[in-house]
Amino acid sequence: MIFPLGYRYASTYAGIRKVKKDDLALIVSDVPANAAATFTTNQVQAAPVRLAKHHLQKSGGKLRAILVNAGNANCATRTGDAVALATCKAAAEALDAPVDQILPASTGVIGVELDPKKITRALPGLVRKLSPKSFRKVAQAILTTDTRLKISSAEVAVRGGSVRIAGMTKGAGMIHPRMATTLAFVMTDAIISPVFLHPMLATATEFSFNRLTVDGDTSTNDILSLMANGVSGLSLDASSRPTFQEALHRVLQDLAAQIAKDGEGAQKRITIQVSGARTHADAARIARAIANSPLVKTAIAGSDPNWGRILCAAGNAEVPFDPSTVDISLQGVPVCRSGLAAKFSEASLKKMLDRKECLIDFRFHGKGNGAARFWTCDFTYDYIRINASYRT
Amino acid sequence: MIFPLGYRYASTYAGIRKVKKDDLALIVSDVPANAAATFTTNQVQAAPVRLAKHHLQKSGGKLRAILVNAGNANCATRTGDAVALATCKAAAEALDAPVDQILPASTGVIGVELDPKKITRALPGLVRKLSPKSFRKVAQAILTTDTRLKISSAEVAVRGGSVRIAGMTKGAGMIHPRMATTLAFVMTDAIISPVFLHPMLATATEFSFNRLTVDGDTSTNDILSLMANGVSGLSLDASSRPTFQEALHRVLQDLAAQIAKDGEGAQKRITIQVSGARTHADAARIARAIANSPLVKTAIAGSDPNWGRILCAAGNAEVPFDPSTVDISLQGVPVCRSGLAAKFSEASLKKMLDRKECLIDFRFHGKGNGAARFWTCDFTYDYIRINASYRT
Numbered sequence: 001m002i003f004p005l006g007y008r009y010a011s012t013y014a015g016i017r018k019v020k021k022d023d024l025a026l027i028v029s030d031v032p033a034n035a036a037a038t039f040t041t042n043q044v045q046a047a048p049v050r051l052a053k054h055h056l057q058k059s060g061g062k063l064r065a066i067l068v069n070a071g072n073a074n075c076a077t078r079t080g081d082a083v084a085l086a087t088c089k090a091a092a093e094a095l096d097a098p099v100d101q102i103l104p105a106s107t108g109v110i111g112v113e114l115d116p117k118k119i120t121r122a123l124p125g126l127v128r129k130l131s132p133k134s135f136r137k138v139a140q141a142i143l144t145t146d147t148r149l150k151i152s153s154a155e156v157a158v159r160g161g162s163v164r165i166a167g168m169t170k171g172a173g174m175i176h177p178r179m180a181t182t183l184a185f186v187m188t189d190a191i192i193s194p195v196f197l198h199p200m201l202a203t204a205t206e207f208s209f210n211r212l213t214v215d216g217d218t219s220t221n222d223i224l225s226l227m228a229n230g231v232s233g234l235s236l237d238a239s240s241r242p243t244f245q246e247a248l249h250r251v252l253q254d255l256a257a258q259i260a261k262d263g264e265g266a267q268k269r270i271t272i273q274v275s276g277a278r279t280h281a282d283a284a285r286i287a288r289a290i291a292n293s294p295l296v297k298t299a300i301a302g303s304d305p306n307w308g309r310i311l312c313a314a315g316n317a318e319v320p321f322d323p324s325t326v327d328i329s330l331q332g333v334p335v336c337r338s339g340l341a342a343k344f345s346e347a348s349l350k351k352m353l354d355r356k357e358c359l360i361d362f363r364f365h366g367k368g369n370g371a372a373r374f375w376t377c378d379f380t381y382d383y384i385r386i387n388a389s390y391r392t
Numbered sequence: 393m394i395f396p397l398g399y400r401y402a403s404t405y406a407g408i409r410k411v412k413k414d415d416l417a418l419i420v421s422d423v424p425a426n427a428a429a430t431f432t433t434n435q436v437q438a439a440p441v442r443l444a445k446h447h448l449q450k451s452g453g454k455l456r457a458i459l460v461n462a463g464n465a466n467c468a469t470r471t472g473d474a475v476a477l478a479t480c481k482a483a484a485e486a487l488d489a490p491v492d493q494i495l496p497a498s499t500g501v502i503g504v505e506l507d508p509k510k511i512t513r514a515l516p517g518l519v520r521k522l523s524p525k526s527f528r529k530v531a532q533a534i535l536t537t538d539t540r541l542k543i544s545s546a547e548v549a550v551r552g553g554s555v556r557i558a559g560m561t562k563g564a565g566m567i568h569p570r571m572a573t574t575l576a577f578v579m580t581d582a583i584i585s586p587v588f589l590h591p592m593l594a595t596a597t598e599f600s601f602n603r604l605t606v607d608g609d610t611s612t613n614d615i616l617s618l619m620a621n622g623v624s625g626l627s628l629d630a631s632s633r634p635t636f637q638e639a640l641h642r643v644l645q646d647l648a649a650q651i652a653k654d655g656e657g658a659q660k661r662i663t664i665q666v667s668g669a670r671t672h673a674d675a676a677r678i679a680r681a682i683a684n685s686p687l688v689k690t691a692i693a694g695s696d697p698n699w700g701r702i703l704c705a706a707g708n709a710e711v712p713f714d715p716s717t718v719d720i721s722l723q724g725v726p727v728c729r730s731g732l733a734a735k736f737s738e739a740s741l742k743k744m745l746d747r748k749e750c751l752i753d754f755r756f757h758g759k760g761n762g763a764a765r766f767w768t769c770d771f772t773y774d775y776i777r778i779n780a781s782y783r784t
Contacts, residue, residue, distance in 0.1 A: 044707035044715045044731075076703055076715065078732050110700025111733045220704050294686070295779055302780025308502025311468055312612050315436035323436045323468065339436075340470050341503045380780075381773050383686070388694025388772075 001135070002153045004164040004189035006030040006231025009134035011141035014122040016114070017071035022141035024119060026091065026126050027066040027185055032101055033229035034194050035063035036201040040222035046073050047080030048104035051088065052223060055100040061194045063227050064097035066185055068105040070142050070170075072114045075106070075220045083116040090120040094127045105183055105223045107144055107170065139168035142183055145386055146170055148262045152254035154247040156190070158240035163190035163232045165247055169224075169255040171262075184209065184224040184255055190244065191230035200245055201226045208252035211284070211374045212260055260375035261356075265382025269375065270300055272360045277370030282319045284372035289317035290360060297379035303353035305346060307335040310360060321364065329361040338365075393527070394545040396556040396581035398422040398623025401526035403533035406514040408506070409463035414533035416511060418483065418518050419458040419577055424493055425621035426586050427455035428593040432614035438465050439472030440496035443480065444615060447492040453586045455619055456489035458577055460497040462534050462562075464506040467498070467612045475508040482512040486519040497575055497615045499536055499562065531560035534575055537778055538562055540654045544646035546639040548582070550632035555582035555624045557639055561616075561647040576601065576616040576647055582636065583627035584620040592637055593618045600644035603676070603766045604652055652767035653748075657774025661767065662692055664752045669762030674711045676764035681709035682752060689771035695745035697738060699727040702752060713756065721753040730757075 011025040037056060039049050056063070067087060074080050084104045092099040106114070139151050153166040171182030192200070201224070209224060226248075236244050261269040272290050277283035290296055293313035299306040307328045315323070323339035331352040334342040358378075403417040429448060431441050448455070459479060466472050476496045484491040498506070531543050545558040563574025584592070593616070601616060618640075628636050653661040664682050669675035682688055685705035691698040699720045707715070715731035723744040726734040750770075 042704060042707035043709075043711070043713055044703050073700070076700060076728070076731050076733070110704060111728065113733075220700075220707060294775070298776050298779035301776065304780065308465075308468060308612075311436050312434060312502060315434035315612060317435075319435070321435055336468070336503065339468050341468070341505075379776060381776050384690050384693065384771060384773050384776060388690045388696065 001151060001166065002155050002164050003132065003135055003166050004187050004231070006189055006229045007187050008130040008132050009138040010126045010129040010131065011134065011137045012122050012126050012129065014069070014118045016069055016108070016118055022137065023071045024069045024122055024126065025138040025141040026130065027138060027187070028095060028130055029064055029187070029227055029229040030231060031229055032062040032064050033227035034192055034197050035061055035103070035225060035227045036194070036197040037103070037223055037225040038201065038205050040220060042220045044075065044220045046075035046106060046221040047077065047084040048074055048106045049221060049223060051081065051084040052103045052105065055088070055103060058100040059098065062101050063103055063225070064101040065091060065095055066103045066105060066225065067091045068142055068183065069119060070144055071108040072112055073106050073108045073110045073221045074114045076111045077113050079113055083114050086116045087119040090123050094123045103225060105221070107142065107183055107221050110220060135166065135168070142168070142170040144170065145264055146262050148258065150255055150258040150262065152251045152258070154251050156240065156244045156247045158190070158234050158244070159237055160234050161232065163188060163234050163244070165251050167251050167255050169259060171259045182222055182259065186226045186251065188226070188228045189230065189232040190228055191233070191235035192228040196236070196241065197226060197228055200248060203245065204249045204252045207249060208256040211372065212256040212376070257375050260377050263377030264386045265380045265384070266377030267380055268300060268356050268358050268378045270297070270358045270360060270377060272362065272374040272376070273371070274362045275371040276364030276366055276368050277319070278368045279370040280372060281370070283370040285319050286314045286317045286362065287372045287374035289313050290362065291374040291376040294379055297376065300353065300358050301378040301380045303350045305330050305335050305344070305349045305353060310362065311336065311339070314362060325364050325366055327363045327365065331355070331359055393543060393558065394547050394556050395524065395527055395558050396579050396623070398581055398621045399579050400522040400524050401530040402518045402521040402523065403526065403529045404514050404518050404521065406461070406510045408461055408500070408510055414529065415463045416461045416514050416518065417530040417533040418522065419530060419579070420487060420522055421456055421619055421621040422623060423621055424454040424456050425619040426584055426589050427453055427495070427617060427619045428586070428589040429495070429615055429617040430593065430597055432612060434612045436467065436612045438467035438498060438613040439469065439476040440466055440498045441613060441615060443473065443476040444495045444497065447480070447495060450492040451490065454493050455495055456493040457483060457487055458495045458497060458617065459483045460534055460575065461511060462536055463500040464504055465498050465500045465502045465613045466506045468503045469505050471505055475506050478508045479511040482515045486515045495617060497613070499534065499575055499613050502612060527558065527560070534560070534562040536562065537656055538654050540650065542647055542650040542654065544643045544650070546643050548632065548636045548639045550582070550626050550636070551629055552626050553624065555580060555626050555636070557643050559643050559647050561651060563651045574614055574651065578618045578640070578643065580618070580620045581622065581624040582620055583622035583625070588628070588633065589618060589620055592640060595637065596641045596644045599641060600648040603764065604648040604768070649767050652769050655769030656778045657772040657776070658769030659772055660692060660748050660750050660770045662689070662750045662752060662769060664754065664766040664768070665763070666754045667763040668756030668758055668760050669711070670760045671762040672764060673762070675762040677711050678706045678709045678754065679764045679766035681705050682754065683766040683768040686771055689768065692745065692750050693770035693772045695742045697722050697727050697736070697741045697745060702754065703728065703731070706754060717756050717758055719755045719757065723747070723751055
């Protein structure tokens, strides 16, 4: 891991979760950072999501800090707006920053009131603990049903030196690709003006978090933010901007792929590649339909090369196509050629599907250049176990 | 059960399934019946679906018989079209009927060639066995992963006497509401002209099979047909037509609800009622989003009154709404009022959710009259078990 300059991190246990595990965290930039963020598209938006949008707008896209808690989504709560504002105010005071430069984020159970005192009481201690070295601790504190830390970083050479990107994310369920998914915080020390920051984040999100599904549900609390504090003293010029964009893209894809691997109950990560479609949008629609099919995901869980279900799922994507132009491979082994069964050894392919990484390649022959890649995970007994007993 | 006049039924084991269980069946009307049918909207359509459409068109909506097999979907097969046609021809010869009055239907595994000789060899014996009493045997023969027979009937008083409706269906997985779902065959002995038959079927389907989901996948082989052979000698006049429509509606809803109850691995049937929406279409969209949410379905499996997931799923339906206008009840117990937690006894509601029938009532306060009802089932370990090992 490489860490961008000028950021400090801290986490603590504030008593929000039932189990004693850090549940409150701060990410602070030493100076106000330019920031862009994408938010859930769910009609039901948690109080912190609404306030975060408002703050970014009011501050003109400047952020000093992210205040995040796990264990309670502060969504569908009577006191939600007041709690989000009160805790941001307390953080702003403790950091001596304008309140609209604080981005609030919450994750956890919906519909349970969040006691703001738990957060305001913990804040002074949290601020004292801030350190450039606590990145991993914060990444740990934001996890809920996750089983693994999800972090990624990159270093990008620019004129005059190099800048750094580091990101963290959380999420294992209620994951579906519409705008941002789950919580993800990405920091860089490059100087990037808001004019470039927004499209950079939008593009990178489209090809990473928007291409990820665990269970087809988009949460009420999703936030993905990108902060650029410029502490490296280096700015991106026309030649280094594409390199930076690519690195950002890679970090976000890496984070999204880590979520797929840690999908609730998942034993396997599934990558779905679609190519030869008429447009990229068509390819993405087909990849999404395959990624969301419980029948495909249970077949992969059972290492069953049941390509008929893949073809059937693709046929439900509302993209017109001729089945006789479809080739499907699993783990690189052709299983369907021109819409018909290919000859393959079932026994040996079954063994290959026992691996932790599964690749579904869905290709149209034809002239189209539309391509898309999606990530998901298999559907196992454990998804049911985790979700039949999450709250209780 | 009440059976319409002028239909005979037969089933046999033709060696298509691996297990020795009837897998080939005939439904025959003594005289050519007026018929309407709806078909899968999947881009990938099985050979029998394509041929069935062609036959109905060519015969001007007349049907003598339905030839149906289980154990093989005859979809994505090299010889699919030829096999479907050859078996229809054999049935037509054996019944002395025009080939285009035979409706072919298949269900089972995708991508495996279907040997037509298994069917043509069995046909003469099958025709000899035809009997008005074998309705249940045919309903049994079309089942695949189903655990229960799914049949329903009604008697409708019309001027001069009464007419009868009887229907059968199959399906437990790959169930999603887009046009017809799975196979369903409905027979009546009323005289109904094609002008009325089509809209009657379309309306009844919209409020029954199109309101049903098990796993969000629409199969490649779905056919729902309605035959009216007129053998009762009674026709529907303006006053009895609404009564008949209502009875048809009831039979189809009953069949659809039986599928929800028998969803793969299901322990509970879930009925979702949405009301107070701006339009019926909005209500249906929200009901569908709730019905398709794995998080809602696993919560019900665990008897967890986790209404936050219901609100979250509704928020993903792409229907704009204000969460503060939403009331949710589970089993009649208010759990969410105006988008916020209502007070309820968790322990006693948990016990109520252990029942085999669960009701989710989602209501907007406001002036809208849009309402919809959907059926689905809970998501259990057994769904995973059944689908991780279906083919093997």
